[in-house]
Amino acid sequence: MNVLFRALRKTVNSRFYRHISVSMIRRTQIKKVLCVAEKNDAAKGIAEIMSNGRSRRREGCSVYNKIYEYEYNLFGQNVTVNMTSVSGHLLALEFKAPFQKWHSCSPVLLFDAEVEKYCPENFIPIKRTLEREVRQCQALIVWTDCDREGENIGFEIIDVCKAVKPNIQVFRARFSEITPNSIRRACETLTEPDINVSDAVDVRQELDLRIGASFTRFQTLRLQKIFPESLSDQLISYGSCQFPTLGFVVERFKAIQAFIPETFFKIKVVHEPNEEESVEFNWKRHRLFNHTACLVLYQMCMEEPMAKVISVTSKPKSKWRPLPLDTVELEKLASRKLRISAKETMKIAEKLYTQGFISYPRTETNMFPQNLNLTRLVEQQTQDQEWGNFAQRILESGGPTPRNGNKSDQAHPPIHPTKYTNGLQGNEKRLYEFIVRHFLACCSKDAQGQEVTVEIDIAEERFSASGLTIIARNYLEVYPYDKWYNKVIPSYSPNTTFQPTAIEMVEGQTSPPQLLTEADLISLMEKHGIGTDATHAEHIETIKSRMYVGLTADQRFLPGELGMGLVEGYNSMGYEMSKPDLRAELEADLKLVSEGRKNKASVLSYHVAKYKAVFIESVRKAKKLDEALSNYLGPAQEIAEQEQVEL
Amino acid sequence: MSVGEVQVIQAWLRSEWHIQVPPAWLDACVNWIKEEVDRASIPQSQLNQRVLEQWLLTDLRDLAHPVLPERISEAQKTVLSNRCCVQMDSLLDVSQPAYNQLQRIRGTDCSNDQVSAVTQETQRPWEAKPTRMLMLQLTDGVQNLEGMEYRPIPALNANLPPGTKLQLVGPIAVRLGVLLLKAENIKVLGGEVEQLLEIHSQSRVLCGTLGLPEETHPQQEP
Ligand SMILES: [Mg+2]
Numbered sequence: 001m002n003v004l005f006r007a008l009r010k011t012v013n014s015r016f017y018r019h020i021s022v023s024m025i026r027r028t029q030i031k032k033v034l035c036v037a038e039k040n041d042a043a044k045g046i047a048e049i050m051s052n053g054r055s056r057r058r059e060g061c062s063v064y065n066k067i068y069e070y071e072y073n074l075f076g077q078n079v080t081v082n083m084t085s086v087s088g089h090l091l092a093l094e095f096k097a098p099f100q101k102w103h104s105c106s107p108v109l110l111f112d113a114e115v116e117k118y119c120p121e122n123f124i125p126i127k128r129t130l131e132r133e134v135r136q137c138q139a140l141i142v143w144t145d146c147d148r149e150g151e152n153i154g155f156e157i158i159d160v161c162k163a164v165k166p167n168i169q170v171f172r173a174r175f176s177e178i179t180p181n182s183i184r185r186a187c188e189t190l191t192e193p194d195i196n197v198s199d200a201v202d203v204r205q206e207l208d209l210r211i212g213a214s215f216t217r218f219q220t221l222r223l224q225k226i227f228p229e230s231l232s233d234q235l236i237s238y239g240s241c242q243f244p245t246l247g248f249v250v251e252r253f254k255a256i257q258a259f260i261p262e263t264f265f266k267i268k269v270v271h272e273p274n275e276e277e278s279v280e281f282n283w284k285r286h287r288l289f290n291h292t293a294c295l296v297l298y299q300m301c302m303e304e305p306m307a308k309v310i311s312v313t314s315k316p317k318s319k320w321r322p323l324p325l326d327t328v329e330l331e332k333l334a335s336r337k338l339r340i341s342a343k344e345t346m347k348i349a350e351k352l353y354t355q356g357f358i359s360y361p362r363t364e365t366n367m368f369p370q371n372l373n374l375t376r377l378v379e380q381q382t383q384d385q386e387w388g389n390f391a392q393r394i395l396e397s398g399g400p401t402p403r404n405g406n407k408s409d410q411a412h413p414p415i416h417p418t419k420y421t422n423g424l425q426g427n428e429k430r431l432y433e434f435i436v437r438h439f440l441a442c443c444s445k446d447a448q449g450q451e452v453t454v455e456i457d458i459a460e461e462r463f464s465a466s467g468l469t470i471i472a473r474n475y476l477e478v479y480p481y482d483k484w485y486n487k488v489i490p491s492y493s494p495n496t497t498f499q500p501t502a503i504e505m506v507e508g509q510t511s512p513p514q515l516l517t518e519a520d521l522i523s524l525m526e527k528h529g530i531g532t533d534a535t536h537a538e539h540i541e542t543i544k545s546r547m548y549v550g551l552t553a554d555q556r557f558l559p560g561e562l563g564m565g566l567v568e569g570y571n572s573m574g575y576e577m578s579k580p581d582l583r584a585e586l587e588a589d590l591k592l593v594s595e596g597r598k599n600k601a602s603v604l605s606y607h608v609a610k611y612k613a614v615f616i617e618s619v620r621k622a623k624k625l626d627e628a629l630s631n632y633l634g635p636a637q638e639i640a641e642q643e644q645v646e647l
Numbered sequence: 648m649s650v651g652e653v654q655v656i657q658a659w660l661r662s663e664w665h666i667q668v669p670p671a672w673l674d675a676c677v678n679w680i681k682e683e684v685d686r687a688s689i690p691q692s693q694l695n696q697r698v699l700e701q702w703l704l705t706d707l708r709d710l711a712h713p714v715l716p717e718r719i720s721e722a723q724k725t726v727l728s729n730r731c732c733v734q735m736d737s738l739l740d741v742s743q744p745a746y747n748q749l750q751r752i753r754g755t756d757c758s759n760d761q762v763s764a765v766t767q768e769t770q771r772p773w774e775a776k777p778t779r780m781l782m783l784q785l786t787d788g789v790q791n792l793e794g795m796e797y798r799p800i801p802a803l804n805a806n807l808p809p810g811t812k813l814q815l816v817g818p819i820a821v822r823l824g825v826l827l828l829k830a831e832n833i834k835v836l837g838g839e840v841e842q843l844l845e846i847h848s849q850s851r852v853l854c855g856t857l858g859l860p861e862e863t864h865p866q867q868e869p
Binding site: 248251252255259260262264284285286287288289290292293295296299300510513524527 | 741742743744745746759760777778780782793795822823825827857858859
């Protein structure tokens with residue numbers, strides 16, 4: 001773009017963007033600017049800030065996407081701004097007409113069939129608004145969310161606008177929160193949209209379409225015929241994220257099934273020096289899986305039961321305050337502590353963000369940027385009835401001292417409150433409160449305690465007990481989601497002896513791992529690089545809605561018969577389709593595309609070829625799928641050779 | 648072969664190694680060695696060494712030559728005071744579940760099993776890593792008994808082959824027929840018994856403990 005010069009400046013998040021030359025722009029006579037946000041709420045919030053609440057609202061062609069009009073000083077001059085929005089992606093990717101019908105072609109052809117982007121019926125009014133509005137504007141500013149999908153949506157907007165006005169000047173606003181400072185800074189530091197990031201989304205979309213459609217058609221058509229009684233009306237979808245996600249659930253279930261419990265034995269020592277006090281000492285050997293061995297040692301203890309105090313050590317112990325919140329932690333904590341599912345959490349967080357209450361909730365960053373004014377953010381919370389005093393004390397005792405992690409996505413800060421409110425209800429209120437408390441806890445101090453450990457010797461066997469005295473609860477006062485308890489034990493002096501109240505040999509059993517919780521599943525997806533922090537919740541939702549998995553009463557994932565059969569079937573083919581490796585490699589390549597370190601076309605063709613090979617092999621070994629499923633769904637229906645070939 | 652020669656070997660085994668063998672076995676062994684080398688005379692020191700090697704590879708059950716005090720495996724509480732040599736048929740770490748050990752051997756242990764969203768409370772070091780306790784199945788060829796790793800014995804490990812010969816160095820406390828072994832009570836002499844390698848392999852021992860048929864993979868169990 002000829003209006004740009006190449007002076008680089010470090011942005012808030014140390015990502016480098018090209019900045020716009022004010023003097024160059026002046027010559028192009030910008031009078032009217034079209035701004036497009038990702039959602040109507042965001043457009044409204046941004047307009048309200050930019051116009052100081054004095055924008056004029058107009059209708060667009062879509063009833064859900066209003067137009068907000070106001071004056072603003074941009075590029076060093078007063079311009080008229082028309083702020084409107086899309087509703088997420090404006091365009092969709094689909095096969096060209098000849099390939100769209102399920103029976104139109106052999107599914108394998110879908111790896112090479114031509115695809116095109118088109119505007120779905122219900123988005124056409126939005127598209128028309130953009131086309132109409134852009135004609136009167138000299139510049140377009142993209143205000144979509146600053147993440148991969150947002151960048152791609154931005155290019156969809158740009159394409160639509162350029163089709164009717166090819167010479168329109170295009171800028172990208174970068175922001176992490178819908179607050180006056182952040183919006184003003186974004187206006188002052190407009191950049192270019194990032195085609196690499198958008199390319200990565202294009203690659204992902206196209207692969208998801210090809211892989212998803214080919215496998216879904218193949219397995220649905222085949223299995224409906226083979227198991228007409230149970231599956232005749234069922235869509236048996238396949239997705240390259242969905243299946244590894246399902247795979248984790250099945251893997252855990254099988255680990256539980258295969259588990260063999262074992263009996264162990266241990267020696268327990270109890271001391272009650274007086275009526276009030278009681279302490280249990282733990283055996284240093286922990287436990288033994290052999291009855292005789294434990295009995296031998298137990299007998300020795302019983303023969304010389306006098307306990308001798310070997311050492312009494314006291315050392316400070318702290319419980320760490322939480323790290324700044326990233327998306328995955330938010331999802332996990334909300335699921336565990338608030339019992340709000342990841343999907344629901346992200347929906348609410350999105351809403352809180354567009355209303356300006358919290359910063360952008362899709363972030364991998366768990367360290368606060370240097371220049372973020374934490375003091376101001378803490379100050380905002382001092383007015384609250386419940387945590388206001390705590391916020392005040394942070395300010396009075398030296399200000400915020402955040403604990404920091406070491407992850408940064410170079411784009412967004414950790415999730416934090418950006419505005420105070422007490423006007424929320426239900427889960428919105430609970431999630432906002434959680435984010436505020438987490439933020440204040442992070443800015444506070446670790447809880448401090450003193451731990452006393454007593455080590456004793458009975459017949460040359462060692463036992464120990466620990467007590468804890470909490471000295472300062474610090475962050476725990478504002479963070480009820482963590483628990484820490486005092487544990488009082490009697491006081492002992494080294495080299496003294498005492499008679500234990502009881503020495504017992506007790507037995508127990510090993511237990512299998514538990515079924516996965518949603519939080520566990522997110523941890524596994526993150527560990528294996530399945531999906532991104534932005535999409536974990538969706539993949540989990542998909543395997544639920546396809547009935548591949550169900551939830552137990554205590555909200556743990558249990559594979560269903562169809563889910564089990566599919567994973568076993570694909571596993572028995574030798575291709576680890578339900579294992580994370582294939583998808584993880586793809587995910588890593590997408591990252592490289594978004595960083596401009598790998599080329600879009602080559603990544604696309606590489607992964608298309610790879611999945612196509614897997615597909616062909618799967619079709620060849622399709623009988624294995626039938627076999628695995630017939631364990632759950634009853635005998636397989638024979639199908640004719642000819643049909644086999646077609647499938 | 649002279650009578651003197653065999654007696655010299657017998658004395659050497661006893662004084663150097665505390666190994667006792669029946670004379671008939673020693674005769675046969677020396678004869679066999681001499682046939683093997685196909686030479687009339689072989690230096691005494693070499694002969695001693697060859698005999699020792701043969702003994703290390705022999706299943707002591709074939710010698711049927713008891714060296715442990717009678718009925719020691721039934722003793723409630725006693726002490727083994729002298730030195731003697733025994734054969735270790737197998738060993739098992741009883742400080743951790745056999746299931747985990749079997750999965751590790753088979754390479755089917757899955758790190759995903761440990762993944763949990765909950766940050767674990769910091770475990771005490773000794774809880775996280777319990778001290779190993781090996782249980783040894785021992786025999787002098789006639790009497791079987793167990794030995795437990797009462798205190799850590801660095802010379803032992805789970806990879807010692809079945810049939811390894813050990814020298815027991817008294818005094819060793821014995822309770823409920825189990826030797827309470829410390830590092831100073833054991834010298835590993837080496838050796839193995841070929842016929843035992845398979846049947847007492849670690850995976851067989853672990854399967855036996857778990858009541859699993861050896862060949863079946865636990866993952867495929869219904
Ligand atoms: Mg978005």
